[in-house]
Amino acid sequence: MNQFVFVGPGRIGTALTLVFEDAGYEVLGAYTRNVRGNPAVRYTSLTGRPVFDLAEEPRPLQEADAVFVTVPDKAVAAVAKGLADTGQLRPGQVVVHTAGALASSALDPVLCAGALRLSLHPLQTISDPAGAKELLRGAFCTLEGDSTAVERGQEWVQSWGGIAISIAPCDKPRYHAAAALASNGLVSLAAVAASLFPAADPLKALWPLLRGALGNLKSAGLPAALTGPVERGDLETIQLHLDAMRDFPTALRVYCALGEATVGLAFAKGSLTADERETLFRLFRSASADQPRTTKIDTDRGEEA
Numbered sequence: 056m057n058q059f060v061f062v063g064p065g066r067i068g069t070a071l072t073l074v075f076e077d078a079g080y081e082v083l084g085a086y087t088r089n090v091r092g093n094p095a096v097r098y099t100s101l102t103g104r105p106v107f108d109l110a111e112e113p114r115p116l117q118e119a120d121a122v123f124v125t126v127p128d129k130a131v132a133a134v135a136k137g138l139a140d141t142g143q144l145r146p147g148q149v150v151v152h153t154a155g156a157l158a159s160s161a162l163d164p165v166l167c168a169g170a171l172r173l174s175l176h177p178l179q180t181i182s183d184p185a186g187a188k189e190l191l192r193g194a195f196c197t198l199e200g201d202s203t204a205v206e207r208g209q210e211w212v213q214s215w216g217g218i219a220i221s222i223a224p225c226d227k228p229r230y231h232a233a234a235a236l237a238s239n240g241l242v243s244l245a246a247v248a249a250s251l252f253p254a255a256d257p258l259k260a261l262w263p264l265l266r267g268a269l270g271n272l273k274s275a276g277l278p279a280a281l282t283g284p285v286e287r288g289d290l291e292t293i294q295l296h297l298d299a300m301r302d303f304p305t306a307l308r309v310y311c312a313l314g315e316a317t318v319g320l321a322f323a324k325g326s327l328t329a330d331e332r333e334t335l336f337r338l339f340r341s342a343s344a345d346q347p348r349t350t351k352i353d354t355d356r357g358e359e360a
Contacts, residue, residue, distance in 0.1 A: 060119035061085040062134055064098035064106055067153050067177075068125035070187030072102045077188050078214040083115035101184060113143045121149040121207070122170075124162070128154040136164040144168035149204045151175050155231035158224035159200035173204035174227070177217065180238045192216035199224055241265075244313075247306050251299075278324035285317040286324065288331045290338070297342045311343035 057080055061068040064085035072082045084105040087095050095106040107115060116122060122144070124134050131152045138144055146169030150162050159172040166172070179194040181187055196217045198208040205221065212219040222230060245265060249257035271280035284292040293314070300307040318335045321327045327335070 057081055058083055058119050059121045059123060060115045061123045061125050062138070063087065063124065063126040064094045065125060066181055066184050068123065069094075069098045069101055069184035070181045070191070071123060071125065071153070072098070072104060073184060073187050074191055074215045075211070076102070076104075078211075080211075080214070083119055086116070109141065109143075113141065116141070116143045117145070119148070121151055124150065124152040128157055131157055131161045132164075135162045139164040139167055142168075144170045147171065149173055149207055151204075151208070153177070155197075155234060156228050158227050159204075160224065162200075171201040171204040173198065173200035173208050174224075175208050175212070176231075178234055188215070193218070195220055197222040197227075197230065199227065244309070247309050251303055251306050278320045281317065281320050281324055281326075283317070285314060285335060286321045286326045288321075288327050288335070290334070293335070293338065297338075308343055311339040314339040 059072075059075055059080055060083045061072060062085070064087050068085055072085070076082055082102070082104050084107055085095070085098055086107050086109050088108070089095060090106050090108050098104070098106055109116065116138075122138065124131055124138075126134050131154050135150065135152075138150065144150070144165055148168075148170045149172075150165045150170045151173045152159070152162055153176055154161065154174070155176040157174065159174040161174075162172040175196060175198055177191055177194055177196045179190050181190060192215065194217050196208075196212045196219050198205050198212070198219055199222050200208070209219040245258060245261065248261055252260060254260060268280070271282070274280075284296070296310065297307065300310060315336060318327065318332055318339070322329075322332045
């Protein structure tokens, strides 16, 4: 199981190509419908591997021990059917998708060729494939699929220094929702906070604070890492925050939703009494219910209702 090919030369396909080649595997290249498009050009530039049109060059697909389907989630099932329809897959070949929310059953069409199915999802955000080797080393990676394919997936993940964990198919949507909150949600939260910040270059100013909070999470864990006005039960400061956000309805709703979550965490930490918890719950729910929905967001400063 030493030769791989990718269907989809985007960020994750490029990242995994670099990671696998660094771990000693041979990547034969990638397939795409537009071999002259920007993703294809970037893939070859970063990896040195060719990009093929399947209709013109099927041999890498035939020779590969594993075929990685690294396309958007919504395209996985259609690509799996397309691969099966080519008649180029063979028994024992492992077909892998990297969609976090989808089970390996999205690859069911390849079963007719005797291929094995595997869902392999690195629990990491990759905006630049060039840094993938460092990002994926030590990162968790969920595996789910046919037993032989999962065993091979464990070997692959360990080869790049990752940590392989098995997951049940029914748990994948919840798992991926958690991942999206921790990664995409953090970026969105930073954007909302930046929209409130009354000075130039807000992200630069907020970054040390974000880094400090992440450092506390790593060193102290939950709920010990929690600090701030909710953790202190500081109603007066919280009310000042709510009043200051009346012209920022999206930020106010985010603040209230996170405030409710923070109340539960603060209570678990032992920082709030039961009465204080209920008072804060009522405050956040009341403030959120009073706000209209927005139709336009100014990501630089403020919003219009």
